Amino acid sequence: MTRIGWKLGILLAVLFLAGCGERLELEQQAFVVAIGLDKGEKGNLIKVTFQISNPQVNTSQAAESQTEPPADIVTITAPDLLAAKELAQSSLSRKITFSHLETIIIGEELAKDELFNNVIGSAIIDPEMRREAMMIISKEPAQDFIHANKPTMETRPHKYYAFMEGNWEHTGYVPLSNLNTFYQRTDDELFLAAYASAQSEPEEHEDDDTYLAGEVPQASGDPVQMIGSAILQRGRMVGTLNGEETRFSLLLRRKNLIESMTASFPDPTKEEYRLSVVFSRTENSKIRIDTDRSPAKIDVTVPLKMRINSNLSLQDFTQNKDQQKKLVKSVEERLEKKSDELIEKLQEEYKGEPFVWYAAARKNFWTMKQFEDYGWDRQFAEADVDINFVIEIESFGEQIRPPTLEKDEG
Amino acid sequence: MSDFLKRLFSGNSAEDKSSLGKVPDDPFSERLDDNVKQLEELFLYPTNDTLKVRALNIPSINRSAKVLFIAGAADTDMINDHIIRPLLASQPAEEGNEPSVDGIKDNILTVSGSETIADFREAVRRLINGNTVILIDGEKTAIAADTAGFETRSVAEPTREIVIKGPNHAFVEAVDVNKSLIRRQLKDHRLVSETVSVGNESPQNVSVLYLDNIADKALVRNVKDRLEKVDKDAILTLAALEELIEERPYSLFPSTMTTERPDRASSFLLEGHVVLLMDNSPDALIAPITFWSLFHTAEDQFLRWAYGNFARIMRLIALFIALLVPAAYLAVITFHPEMIPTDLLLAIAGTRERVPFPSLLELLLLEITFEILREAGVRVPTPLGTTIGIVGALILGQAAVQANLVSPLLVVVIAITGLSNFALPEVGLSVMVRILRFGFLIAAHLLGFVGIALAFAALLAYAASIKSFGVPFFSPLSPHFPSSRDLFMRPVLRKQQLRPQSMSPQEDQRAEPEGGGGS
Incomplete structure (x- = not known):
């Protein structure tokens, strides 16, 4: 009995003490909230910038240390991300952990390089890496981007990124681009990553959403702008889409991702004024793809609900059915024209689509092999695409009618 | 052993x-x-x-x-x-x-x-x-x-099993009064009160109460056999008797329970349980019991269906909080920091920076302080009692935080755990949870959530395996027996027709046939 007891005891000790190595107190860890990846100066080296949150700033009153900065930023040049993580330990007292890493910023230069696919592909080997981490491509080197980004409202950097990344749901200016979806689309199909910049080169556009990050006419505040998207194909950046194009590429997907978005259009009744509307989509788009004919035929119907937000021309749409019809027709035509332009651009320049239409096309084939032989992206480049927007006016704003200024005196 | x-x-x-x-x-x-x-x-x-x-x-x-x-x-x-x-x-x-x-x-x-x-x-x-x-x-x-005139106090209100709505009689030290309190609830001529004498030097009478038409005969015999086997010179109270007749005196899980409410004792009688009364003991001993007897309170049935069930949901949450929260906290901050929001993580990490002890020691320190405070609160004379209590614990916690002995979030964790523990109605269950909590803490310290899961699995396996006077602890849920499903939730009273079959009652249905069948 005692002999078995000994063995049992040892077995249990092995079982229970096995976990002790993994145990680490919170204050012994350095929580990286954002990393930036850039091309190194030499060979295949990369520069990795770690932004490490300081738990003693703005977290809890008992821990407040007012003179310290909210985050520590360290840049290490190393062959890959994990080597950099290890090497950073030479200057950091605490153990670096990626368990709260939700933002990965990649400099455009690295994103366009051959090396990028390998760098990001090997990063996922680290089990601490979160697949829902957002991928942002920055116009300038990621190191500069992280240093330049000093938002006033969110002192702690993770909060800033969390809010900015949540914004896309309400604006559609940037796509949802996490690591998980990136790894799903590393072939001919296009992956859209959020595009950001901390360098301002303001331009002024007639349309409210045709900007690319950095171009938005902004006078003061945080220099970082996040609008538009970087197009990645075969794990490399090949081009950019501006805010408007990014919105269309989100709208043309089967499933809706955006809660609502605001856009402005020229008023069909008085061309000199613009009309600002809010779109929302509650139903899925209908995508019909005919792969039997050549070139393939793609029919997309996008149902949209529209709410009039501001009405500079002060036209009364509420009581005039004809005006409403005219408005709907003009908006539909404009949306269709814009999306046709986008598709033409994609077909000619990139020969791929970011709309996840391949999922709809795949249904037409019995086996995966047949679909692969078909070569969807090649076929898409030639396909006839017919896009239809079906718009329904949901409301005319809080105040049903615009004010009637002329009649006031009478 | x-x-x-x-x-x-x-x-x-x-x-x-x-x-x-x-x-x-x-x-x-x-x-x-x-x-x-x-x-x-x-x-x-x-x-x-x-x-x-x-x-x-x-x-x-x-x-x-x-x-x-x-x-x-x-x-x-x-x-x-x-x-x-x-x-x-x-x-x-x-x-x-x-x-x-x-x-x-x-x-x-x-x-x-x-x-x-x-x-x-x-x-x-x-x-x-x-x-x-x-x-x-x-x-x-x-x-x-017969001129027995032992001094006795008058029937008072319950002190441990307090209800807001419902009868407020409690048992007293006189067994005759207690019997009359039960008979007042349960006007049934088949309510049997047998007397068994225990103790050799100064014998005491133990009254064994059961409903002859409902209680399982084998169960009654079992209880009486165990009473007869008791061999001590003197047994002064039911509490001592409880330990002598139960199956597993070393186990954390009780196999009998006491109640000070005659209405509760009567409702157990109606389900086929056996109730023991003894002179000098202001409560009734109930055997056998299941997990549900420990988890339910008298008030669950007095309150309307929705209110009673709401209280039960809260109590269930309290049970899990009292059992697992300190362990889960320890597991999260030492093994799985990725599980909590970044803000909370940084707040904990920030406050822990100046705490000199590892998390386990920090937790044990506060947990033991709280247990001492609770023990002191029970023993302290009433005039001083108001100064101790949860407030005292919190003030102490506050001071400990300011002295950087513990982190502030931990005070919240311990306070909510202690509070949840008070929500558990039965003293046996409550103490059991308090002790098991330390076990879970060690498990979490060794293996994180894996440890908690293993410990919980072992706990459930043990609890499901034990029996109290032949009745499985989790019956009629597991093993399944037909019952009116008065388990985690209770059905409306009209649907509570079936007595739990795990008790092997002689009459399955609660409702008497029309016109009062009699015996």
Whole structure:
């Protein structure tokens, strides 16, 4: 009995003490909230910038240390991300952990390089890496981007990124681009990553959403702008889409991702004024793809609900059915024209689509092999695409009618 | 351990060590003085002044007699009014027509519950139980009249099982009062009250109550057998008895429970449980029990369906919080920091920077402080009681935080755990959870959430395997038996027709057939 007891005891000790190595107190860890990846100066080296949150700033009153900065930023040049993580330990007292890493910023230069696919592909080997981490491509080197980004409202950097990344749901200016979806689309199909910049080169556009990050006419505040998207194909950046194009590429997907978005259009009744509307989509788009004919035929119907937000021309749409019809027709035509332009651009320049239409096309084939032989992206480049927007006016704003200024005196 | 158990339960029951056994079994003699002298010797008179003797002459038979009783055990007013006065007032009878001892007992004494006795052992037994013994000169029998008048307090409100809505009677130390409280709830002629005597040196009567038409006969026999097997010189309270009759005295899981509410005891009786009552114990012992008996309160059934179930959901949440939250906290911050929001993580990490101890020690420090405070709160005299309590714990916690001994979030964790623990209705369950919490802490310290999961699996497996008086602990949920599903939630009263079949009741349905079937 005692002999078995000994063995049992040892077995249990092995079982229970096995976990002790993994145990680490919170204050012994350095929580990286954002990393930036850039091309190194030499060979295949990369520069990795770690932004490490300081738990003693703005977290809890008992821990407040007012003179310290909210985050520590360290840049290490190393062959890959994990080597950099290890090497950073030479200057950091605490153990670096990626368990709260939700933002990965990649400099455009690295994103366009051959090396990028390998760098990001090997990063996922680290089990601490979160697949829902957002991928942002920055116009300038990621190191500069992280240093330049000093938002006033969110002192702690993770909060800033969390809010900015949540914004896309309400604006559609940037796509949802996490690591998980990136790894799903590393072939001919296009992956859209959020595009950001901390360098301002303001331009002024007639349309409210045709900007690319950095171009938005902004006078003061945080220099970082996040609008538009970087197009990645075969794990490399090949081009950019501006805010408007990014919105269309989100709208043309089967499933809706955006809660609502605001856009402005020229008023069909008085061309000199613009009309600002809010779109929302509650139903899925209908995508019909005919792969039997050549070139393939793609029919997309996008149902949209529209709410009039501001009405500079002060036209009364509420009581005039004809005006409403005219408005709907003009908006539909404009949306269709814009999306046709986008598709033409994609077909000619990139020969791929970011709309996840391949999922709809795949249904037409019995086996995966047949679909692969078909070569969807090649076929898409030639396909006839017919896009239809079906718009329904949901409301005319809080105040049903615009004010009637002329009649006031009478 | 088994040796200890053997020693605990063996004893030498063959040899009658009872103090009453040492009293000579002699019959009374015809001489009054001899009888009195013998009784005085048995009660160590005159060293011991407890035995009171009142001499008198009974006119009806014109003989001298002595009335004996024990001060404190018998009610002197009752003896005056119902024994001495009628005896003295009896009319002298005609010659040759004098009443016998039975005649005096039946026709002169105005006290109910009198019997004739013939030997000293019985006389001593009657006297110590508060009876009055009347010895008559020239008679070989004596009269024992029931004049028990032990001091008792009046029926008060429950102190442990408090309800907002519902009856507010609680058991008291007098078993007769307790029985009357149960009978008042349960007006059924089949409510059986059997008496079993336990304790060798100073025997106490234990009343075994059950409903003859419902309770499983085998269960009743089982309980009585265990009572008879108890071999101790004296058992003063039900709490001591509880430990002697339960199956697993070392287990954290209780196999009996006590209640101080007559309504609760009655509802257990109606489900086929056995209720034990004992003099001097202001509660009733219920056997067998299941997890549900520990988890439910009387109020669940008094409140309306939705309100009662809401309380149960809260209690279930409280159970899990009390059991697992400190362990989960420890697991999260030492093994799985990715599980909590970044803000919270940074807040904890920030406050922990200046704490000199590892998280486990920090947790144990505060947890033990809280347990000490709770223990102190129970023992502290009432006038000081208000200064201690949760407030005291929190102030202490606050000071500990300022001294950087613990982090502030931990005070919240411990406070919510302690509070949840107070929400658990049964003292057995509550203490069990308090102890198990430390087990979970160690498991979390060793293996994180994996450890908690393993410990919880082991706990559930053990709990599902044990039985209380033959009834599985989680029945009728697991193993499944037909019941009215009054488990985590309760159905509306109209649907609570079926008694839990795990109790093997003789009658399955609660509803009596139309027109009151009777037996």
